[in-house]
Amino acid sequence: xxxxxxxxxxxxxxxxxxxxxxxxxxxxxxxxxxxxxxxxxxxxxxxxxxxxxxxxxxxxxxxxxxxxxxxxxxxxxxxxxxxx
Numbered sequence: 001x002x003x004x005x006x007x008x009x010x011x012x013x014x015x016x017x018x019x020x021x022x023x024x025x026x027x028x029x030x031x032x033x034x035x036x037x038x039x040x041x042x043x044x045x046x047x048x049x050x051x052x053x054x055x056x057x058x059x060x061x062x063x064x065x066x067x068x069x070x071x072x073x074x075x076x077x078x079x080x081x082x083x084x
Contacts, residue, residue, distance in 0.1 A: 006062050010052040013074050017045025020081045041081045044073055 021042025028034045048070065051057040060066060 004062070006067065007052050007058055010048055010058075010061055010070065013070070014045045014047075014049035014052065017074065017077055018042055018049065019045075020078065021045060024081055024084070037080075037084050041077055044077050048074075 021038045021040075024041055025034060025038035028037070051061060061070070
């Protein structure tokens with residue numbers, strides 16, 4: 001028994017958003033509002049990571065509705081990171 005593919009995808013997506021948020025913080029040091037912008041990118045990733053490790057919430061994340069919502073949030077966050 002391993003980790004379901006859905007949880008692996010959630011975790012990879014969470015790590016991706018955390019990494020983008022930290023990179024944004026580092027490379028835009030000195031820009032106004034960089035901490036806020038970086039947290040907007042980093043927070044959803046950290047939240048997804050945390051939720052994917054809690055058995056009850058991980059089971060909820062397997063629903064098609066939450067999968068679609070998380071994909072939309074993830075893509076929107078990546079787009080936000082790219083334009084800021």
